[in-house]
Amino acid sequence: MITSVLVANRGEIARRIFRTARSLGLSTVAVYSSADARMPFVDEADAAVHLPGNTPGETYLRSDLIIDAARRAGADAVHPGYGFLSENAAFAQAVIDAGLTWTGPPVDAISSMGSKIEAKKLMAAAGVPVLAELTPAEVSTDDLPVLVKASAGGGGRGMRVVSRLEDLAAEIDAASAEALSAFGDGTVFCERYLATGRHIEVQVMADRHGTIWAVGDRECSIQRRHQKVIEEAPSPLVERIPSMRAELFDAARKAAAAINYVGAGTVEFLADENGNFYFLEMNTRLQVEHPVTEETTGLDLVALQFAVAAGDSLTPEPPPTVGHAIEVRLYAEDPLNDWRPQTGHLHRFAIADDPQRGNKVAPGGEKFPLKVRVDSGVEDGSEVSPYYDPMLAKVIAYGSDRAAVARRLAGVLERATIHGVGTNRDLLAWILRHPAFLAGDTDTAFFDKHGVGAGPDDAVVRVSALAAALADAAGWAAPVRVPSGWRNLASQPQRKSYRMGDVVHEVAYRYSRDGLIADGNITLLDSSPERVVLEVDGVRRSFAVAAYDGITCVDSSLGSVALHPVERFVDPADQVAAGSLVAPMPGTVIRVGVAVGDVVKQGQPLLWLEAMKMEHTIAAPADGVVGELKAEAGQQVEVGAVLAVVGEDA
Incomplete structure (x- = not known):
């Protein structure tokens, strides 16, 4: 017990x-x-x-x-x-x-599925459809593109897509090294790469008495860097093809029975648009995306894990799937820097649903509440560490109608308050509102087809920067209600600069007897250190402003903008020399590929950094010569640390 x-x-x-x-x-x-x-x-x-x-x-x-x-x-x-x-x-x-x-499941079941190579052989013998495995020596031009995969793990580590035969050996070496670091096993294999496949999985639950549930299906096709971004239950593809669900469930039960499985697990498949599917792997554990299955079945999968571990029996059949659930993974990432994971202090973290929205009336007339669930690992004041996965939270919405669930979830994300680190929040909301997503067109090439969304446009950044500057000025003016920079006669404008990514935005404004004078048709209605109300082109908008050390966060109905105030007088000692390659995040240097005096080309990899469970390449910013190397393999470095300097000559 x-x-x-x-x-x-x-x-x-x-x-x-x-x-x-x-x-x-x-x-x-x-x-x-x-x-x-x-x-x-x-x-x-x-x-x-x-x-x-x-x-x-x-x-x-x-x-x-x-x-x-x-x-x-x-x-x-x-x-x-x-x-x-x-x-x-x-x-x-x-x-x-x-x-x-x-x-968890039996030791033998974990061992059976621990090697993807051996797992595929077991599944083929059990009658589960599989993609043929290719040894690196077998790969020919006709097989391209191929996917190099780690045998011992997942999550995108040790995985490479190879489109040219001459790149295969180098990519296998890189994948093997990454797999060895992540899982302690550098074994890799190849299989044909389906660029537009659908990633479909079946949740299974089995007890010690022979009952195996196929609880429900999920779709996890929207992925970036081979990592899932959005998951939903049930799968739009499976919903569209009448016979597919029964076939998937049968294959999943066969997979679990073949290894005498007990407990919660997931059988993952790669499918095409016609409903043909192939075994990818079986995860002998709880999945990150398990909440969408819980919301659509009413089950608590963790409670079932405890019950099965204690020897309890499952009922003959699982509950049916009702409604639709979508989960998004909210990561600490820098959207302006190739979505690199971010570390730092999380000043504010609040994701809350709007209780005023009430219930949605479903097409049949019945009330069906739209529910939002947040599974988070952080709160106000948490530190996002360089040592672990950068996921901050999973945000899940559930209701009767897929489109309504997507809209609600997008709205919750857009109203969230997240200050201190960059996130993929805007990207997630953009996906949820995208016509292709709402149509269920969600294959693994989603980002290749549609891009990765657009950040806030320049006009939004400019007006948010103005609100930040006005809030800052209001703080200096208190307690006397005289605006900062006020003159009886017109004078030079007040100026303040903010950096967002690599772009510096300068704000210029002044006050007259008639009020604020700034670029554009803007009227200042109210200002305080925490809130600025502007009328922009005849539309009143409220901007919530929160200033922290080194960062000012502005939230409004136009979106959220994080700005870094630019100091007017910079200490020369704090400046970085031209040509310097700096660490984009704290991490460990795992490899150095050049020496001082080497001639390098723009984009050539020079060093490799491991941080937040991922490998990051530091490349030459321009053609030149390596003049300095300030890091060596095994060295722990902080964000912003100079790793190397590339100049015109040594």
């Missing part, structure tokens, strides 16, 4: 499991790294055990430390969440050997 569970994970999924555990009357134990000491999941557990260090290899991947923590805290069960050790058969066996209840 389970009474206390240790969650061998962190962040959002740890909080999610704690929530169910509390509802079942179980006590909870967290483990945490030094970097996570002040994260919300640590405070929410009944007990917490520190794992010294910061990197996953020092902490969340140390099975010996986790089992010792369970013993010391009095836990009698371990839940692995997802990622880290969740699909590590040796860890599962160590938990069982320690006399603890393993809230």
